[in-house]
Every structure is written in structure tokens, then in C-alpha cells.
Amino acid sequence: MDTAAPRRTRIQQEKRELILEAALEVFSTNGFRGSTIDQIAEAAGMSKPNLLYYFRRKEDIHETLMQRLMDTWLAPLRELDDIGDPLTELRSYIRRKLEMARDYPRESRLFANEILQGAPRIMPMLEGELKTLVDEKAAVIKGWMRAGKIAKTDPWHLIFSIWATTQHYADFDVQVRAVLGPNRGGDGRFEDAARFLEQLFIDGLKPKG
Amino acid sequence: MDTAAPRRTRIQQEKRELILEAALEVFSTNGFRGSTIDQIAEAAGMSKPNLLYYFRRKEDIHETLMQRLMDTWLAPLRELDDIGDPLTELRSYIRRKLEMARDYPRESRLFANEILQGAPRIMPMLEGELKTLVDEKAAVIKGWMRAGKIAKTDPWHLIFSIWATTQHYADFDVQVRAVLGPNRGGDGRFEDAARFLEQLFIDGLKPKG
DNA sequence: CAAATTTTTGACCGATTGGACAAACGTTAG
DNA sequence: CTAACGTTTGTCCAATCGGTCAAAAATTTG
Known part of the structure; x- marks a missing residue:
């Protein structure tokens, strides 16, 4: 079990929350496959590569959520x-x-x-x-x-x-x-x-x- | 309202039923956006272009359903x-x-x-x-x-x-x-x-x- | 300040997607 | 039989997808 809590910077914590909030909105109305990383990134107000800097895969966001x-x-x-x-x-x-x-x-x-x-x-x-x-x-x-x-x-x-x-x-x-x-x-x-x-x-x- | 029933051949009726049955299976487990025409075509035992001969758009299948x-x-x-x-x-x-x-x-x-x-x-x-x-x-x-x-x-x-x-x-x-x-x-x-x-x-x- | 580190971005990639199209193949009516 | 019509397929296309990467920009650290 990977329960080792990675230490995160202030920006990482804030941006991850922002992404999760945006992803909740997008996933809940479009489903997992129906949602795109671009949609989530736009809803979170950042670029797709930037979002992928905080969550390496689309599935990681969903899993955390x-x-x-x-x-x-x-x-x-x-x-x-x-x-x-x-x-x-x-x-x-x-x-x-x-x-x-x-x-x-x-x-x-x-x-x-x-x-x-x-x-x-x-x-x-x-x-x-x-x-x-x-x-x-x-x-x-x-x-x-x-x-x-x-x-x-x-x-x-x-x-x-x-x-x-x-x-x-x-x-x-x-x-x-x-x-x-x-x-x-x-x-x-x-x-x-x-x-x-x-x-x-x-x-x-x-x-x- | 487009209620003019288009006359269909025997093959058209059968194949359309086959497609709708397959699409029901696929759409109900993957959602609309999560389903692909290829999946439906395969489940119906036909090629994608062949399926698109009976339903011109993916949405048409869903709508009929x-x-x-x-x-x-x-x-x-x-x-x-x-x-x-x-x-x-x-x-x-x-x-x-x-x-x-x-x-x-x-x-x-x-x-x-x-x-x-x-x-x-x-x-x-x-x-x-x-x-x-x-x-x-x-x-x-x-x-x-x-x-x-x-x-x-x-x-x-x-x-x-x-x-x-x-x-x-x-x-x-x-x-x-x-x-x-x-x-x-x-x-x-x-x-x-x-x-x-x-x-x-x-x-x-x-x-x- | 300056070096080290973290964050952001634009450009790019291969895979998959919905759909178009013409040619080949079957079927049917005269 | 044959011409007309209905059916099937292989090939192709532009758009979108998830994700990579190197380099620029911003921030933190000493």
C-alpha cells in the first residue's frame, strides 16, 4: 500500500485542490471516459501540460477524487x-x-x-x-x-x-x-x-x- | 416533425434491429461519449462503414434507442x-x-x-x-x-x-x-x-x- | 544577489475517434 | 440474362485524445 504521504509545496497543494475541484465538476457531468484532460484543465484555469505536472495521468485525478x-x-x-x-x-x-x-x-x-x-x-x-x-x-x-x-x-x-x-x-x-x-x-x-x-x-x- | 416512416427492405429492418440491440449493450455500460461506433459495430458483427450505412451518425442510433x-x-x-x-x-x-x-x-x-x-x-x-x-x-x-x-x-x-x-x-x-x-x-x-x-x-x- | 529548484508553456507525438467515399459485391425485378 | 438497385468493404481523412519533452519563466534557497 502506497501510504507514504509525499511532501508537497504550498503551490502544489493549492493547485491540486483546484484541479480536483474542476475535475469533480467535469467528471460528475460527463463521466470518466466522457471527460477530457483539456476540459478539466480549462475549468481549473491552467494549461494541459501544467495540469499533467500535478497529476501525471487522467486516472490519477479520478482515483484521488x-x-x-x-x-x-x-x-x-x-x-x-x-x-x-x-x-x-x-x-x-x-x-x-x-x-x-x-x-x-x-x-x-x-x-x-x-x-x-x-x-x-x-x-x-x-x-x-x-x-x-x-x-x-x-x-x-x-x-x-x-x-x-x-x-x-x-x-x-x-x-x-x-x-x-x-x-x-x-x-x-x-x-x-x-x-x-x-x-x-x-x-x-x-x-x-x-x-x-x-x-x-x-x-x-x-x-x- | 419527421414522422414520415421511410420504407425499408427486409435486410434493413433486420440489420437495424441488430445494431440497436448491440448499441443498447454498449451505450448502457459505457455511456454515450464513452461508447465508440467500432464497439457497436463489432458487437453487431459488422464493419463500421456497414453500420454507418444503416445509421448515418452515432447520435441517430442513440436517439432511436x-x-x-x-x-x-x-x-x-x-x-x-x-x-x-x-x-x-x-x-x-x-x-x-x-x-x-x-x-x-x-x-x-x-x-x-x-x-x-x-x-x-x-x-x-x-x-x-x-x-x-x-x-x-x-x-x-x-x-x-x-x-x-x-x-x-x-x-x-x-x-x-x-x-x-x-x-x-x-x-x-x-x-x-x-x-x-x-x-x-x-x-x-x-x-x-x-x-x-x-x-x-x-x-x-x-x-x- | 545568484544558484538551485519548482512551475509553466508551446510544440509535438502516436493512437483513437466519427465519419466520407468510391469501388466491389449481392440481390432482385423485368 | 442483365440492368438497376441495395449492401458491404478497404481506404482514407481531419479532429481529438492522452501524454511527452525540452526549454522558458517563476520561485525558493543560500
């Missing part, structure tokens, strides 16, 4: 706490995930792009780090179910459905806005989504009577 | 019937959507790819045909809610969440299988998903007591 992504992306699930009240914990998790979809849509799309194409570059992370974390949290949820705190169901698919519904508002944002139209598709759509998801996951759809 | 996709893709929602029992209708809709994710994952990924990249080629369809259909069905669902047949909630976001959760099993299939592992990630995962989604949408997550 994906490594950082996974950490921040899984943070909400890591916070899911065994100790708190189950329904409150789940409600908080859903809210945090939806906030991430709202505040970091590019990260969500970058991730979605990678998975859609078969996750060629992050498969080990999915089978390792991600699976471990999900299994762990699924066990926590299972405990809640055994204790009668929440209805018995499949914890893994519960997590999948939370991922799917929240990330949908980032990945399919264009479609959401198109369907809701100019009135309801404005800034309020995330509040509406939050209300709906809370009801769906916490209260259910059964008639109240 | 997207037009066909939208029809079959929206069919389940079109079937959602005002007359039947609300919960039964919703259950059937969810089941049909999940079956499409299972049986037509390439179509789902092709669509997801297009939306992810901002839907540059199908935006008019989203704002027109799709929005009209969703609005219509949302009105049906709203009627059920007013009649007290199902809990009051936002019909549009309900439809979004059904799309998100079902298509997740096609678009994020790699991740689902990686997390479930070799045991639970096998062929049974769609039955498990079906059971879970039925409980989520129809019964809710509240404790039974």
Missing part, C-alpha cells in the same frame, strides 16, 4: 448510533443523506457514474470497506427489530432504499425538476422530499384510521 | 388504474417496475446515464410527455388520498420514491451484489427486494403492536 469521496460519502451511515432511539436515529440518517444529496450533488453523480459503469475502479472498496460497514449497521438495525422497536424487515434492503430515495434527488435532479415543473420544482423540493421520506419510512403509507 | 425506451419504460405507470383498489394498484405498479429493473437492466442504465448527464437529448420528452403522465397519475393518487383509501402524502414524491427504489436494483446492481455478498446477492435478491418494498410502501415501518 474517488478515495476522498468514499470517506465523506459514508460518514452519515457511520454516525448511525446503536444507543439512540431507533426511529430518531433512522430519521436523522435519512435527513443527513438527503442533505448530502442537496449540498453535494456532484459527488453523488460522480459516484453514480462509477457504479453505473460497473464500478471498475472501486470494486474492492465496495466489497471491503462498504460491505463491512453496511453489515455492521444492518446488525444494529436487526437488534432494534428484535427488541420490537421497529417493524421486522430486511435491514440491507432498508439501507438500499434509503440510499436510492435520497440520492435520487441528486442523480435524477433534472428529471425531478422537469416533472415538478417551474412552480414545485424550485428550492422547496428538498423540504417536500424530506417531509415525504419521513412519512414513508417512519409512518408508512397505511391509512391512519 | 431513447425514443423506443421511453415508450416501454413508462408502460407500467400508464397501467396504473383509477378503478382498481388503490393499495392493490400501487402494489402491482411497484412489482411491475421491479420486474423491469430485473428483466431490462440495460434499458434502466441507459436511461440513468442520460439523466445523470443532464438529459441533453430527452429534455423535451421529460417536460412534455413524462410530466403530463405523472401529473395525470398524481391526480389519481390524490383522489385515493381524498377518499381516505391511502394515507395523505405527496403523490409526486411517492412516484419518485417508487422509481428510485426499483431502478436502484438495476442501476446500482453492482453495489447491491457487492454489499449482499455471494450468499444473499444471488438470484434471490429480487424476491427479497420485492418483499421489502411491499412492506415499506404498503405496510410501513411502524412497529406492529
Whole structure:
């Protein structure tokens, strides 16, 4: 494992950040193969050879981006706490995930792009780090179910459905806005989504009577 | 509108189908820009110039594919019937959507790819045909809610969440299988998903007591 | 300051891309 | 059979791609 942190100058740190920010924008909207080094370089305000001075290959940029992504992306699930009240914990998790979809849509799309194409570059992370974390949290949820705190169901698919519904508002944002139209598709759509998801996951759809 | 159906020979019809089938495979796994005409030609078992004899531009193939996709893709929602029992209708809709994710994952990924990249080629369809259909069905669902047949909630976001959760099993299939592992990630995962989604949408997550 | 080092750039390269084209090859109708 | 038409292919092209390289410019170090 190459974990030896190379010492970098001030300029190197700044320029690398600039490039990563630009690459996030470009990769998340065009995918890896659909993006060109020239596009990223222009978005970062530098020439292509200059960019290649900081990242020697296009793949290196993408790899660095994906490594950082996974950490921040899984943070909400890591916070899911065994100790708190189950329904409150789940409600908080859903809210945090939806906030991430709202505040970091590019990260969500970058991730979605990678998975859609078969996750060629992050498969080990999915089978390792991600699976471990999900299994762990699924066990926590299972405990809640055994204790009668929440209805018995499949914890893994519960997590999948939370991922799917929240990330949908980032990945399919264009479609959401198109369907809701100019009135309801404005800034309020995330509040509406939050209300709906809370009801769906916490209260259910059964008639109240 | 160019709706004048060009008369085609038998060979033209067959070869065009062959190309579209091959293009579905290639586009859905590599995206539009990530796919090359050569790849599609090889997958279709013909030379590149020969392919270009049937479709003059790469975009023409993609466009034809997207037009066909939208029809079959929206069919389940079109079937959602005002007359039947609300919960039964919703259950059937969810089941049909999940079956499409299972049986037509390439179509789902092709669509997801297009939306992810901002839907540059199908935006008019989203704002027109799709929005009209969703609005219509949302009105049906709203009627059920007013009649007290199902809990009051936002019909549009309900439809979004059904799309998100079902298509997740096609678009994020790699991740689902990686997390479930070799045991639970096998062929049974769609039955498990079906059971879970039925409980989520129809019964809710509240404790039974 | 001046030397050493880091950063930036223009020019260039081979490979791949989408697509054009004319010639060769098949097929079909009279 | 043969002429007309439909199909297939090899060759070619300009544009774009990821990436190299040496030299110029800027910065840091002593």
C-alpha cells in the first residue's frame, strides 16, 4: 500500500485542490471516459501540460477524487448510533443523506457514474470497506427489530432504499425538476422530499384510521 | 416533425434491429461519449462503414434507442388504474417496475446515464410527455388520498420514491451484489427486494403492536 | 544577489475517434 | 440474362485524445 504521504509545496497543494475541484465538476457531468484532460484543465484555469505536472495521468485525478469521496460519502451511515432511539436515529440518517444529496450533488453523480459503469475502479472498496460497514449497521438495525422497536424487515434492503430515495434527488435532479415543473420544482423540493421520506419510512403509507 | 416512416427492405429492418440491440449493450455500460461506433459495430458483427450505412451518425442510433425506451419504460405507470383498489394498484405498479429493473437492466442504465448527464437529448420528452403522465397519475393518487383509501402524502414524491427504489436494483446492481455478498446477492435478491418494498410502501415501518 | 529548484508553456507525438467515399459485391425485378 | 438497385468493404481523412519533452519563466534557497 502506497501510504507514504509525499511532501508537497504550498503551490502544489493549492493547485491540486483546484484541479480536483474542476475535475469533480467535469467528471460528475460527463463521466470518466466522457471527460477530457483539456476540459478539466480549462475549468481549473491552467494549461494541459501544467495540469499533467500535478497529476501525471487522467486516472490519477479520478482515483484521488474517488478515495476522498468514499470517506465523506459514508460518514452519515457511520454516525448511525446503536444507543439512540431507533426511529430518531433512522430519521436523522435519512435527513443527513438527503442533505448530502442537496449540498453535494456532484459527488453523488460522480459516484453514480462509477457504479453505473460497473464500478471498475472501486470494486474492492465496495466489497471491503462498504460491505463491512453496511453489515455492521444492518446488525444494529436487526437488534432494534428484535427488541420490537421497529417493524421486522430486511435491514440491507432498508439501507438500499434509503440510499436510492435520497440520492435520487441528486442523480435524477433534472428529471425531478422537469416533472415538478417551474412552480414545485424550485428550492422547496428538498423540504417536500424530506417531509415525504419521513412519512414513508417512519409512518408508512397505511391509512391512519 | 419527421414522422414520415421511410420504407425499408427486409435486410434493413433486420440489420437495424441488430445494431440497436448491440448499441443498447454498449451505450448502457459505457455511456454515450464513452461508447465508440467500432464497439457497436463489432458487437453487431459488422464493419463500421456497414453500420454507418444503416445509421448515418452515432447520435441517430442513440436517439432511436431513447425514443423506443421511453415508450416501454413508462408502460407500467400508464397501467396504473383509477378503478382498481388503490393499495392493490400501487402494489402491482411497484412489482411491475421491479420486474423491469430485473428483466431490462440495460434499458434502466441507459436511461440513468442520460439523466445523470443532464438529459441533453430527452429534455423535451421529460417536460412534455413524462410530466403530463405523472401529473395525470398524481391526480389519481390524490383522489385515493381524498377518499381516505391511502394515507395523505405527496403523490409526486411517492412516484419518485417508487422509481428510485426499483431502478436502484438495476442501476446500482453492482453495489447491491457487492454489499449482499455471494450468499444473499444471488438470484434471490429480487424476491427479497420485492418483499421489502411491499412492506415499506404498503405496510410501513411502524412497529406492529 | 545568484544558484538551485519548482512551475509553466508551446510544440509535438502516436493512437483513437466519427465519419466520407468510391469501388466491389449481392440481390432482385423485368 | 442483365440492368438497376441495395449492401458491404478497404481506404482514407481531419479532429481529438492522452501524454511527452525540452526549454522558458517563476520561485525558493543560500
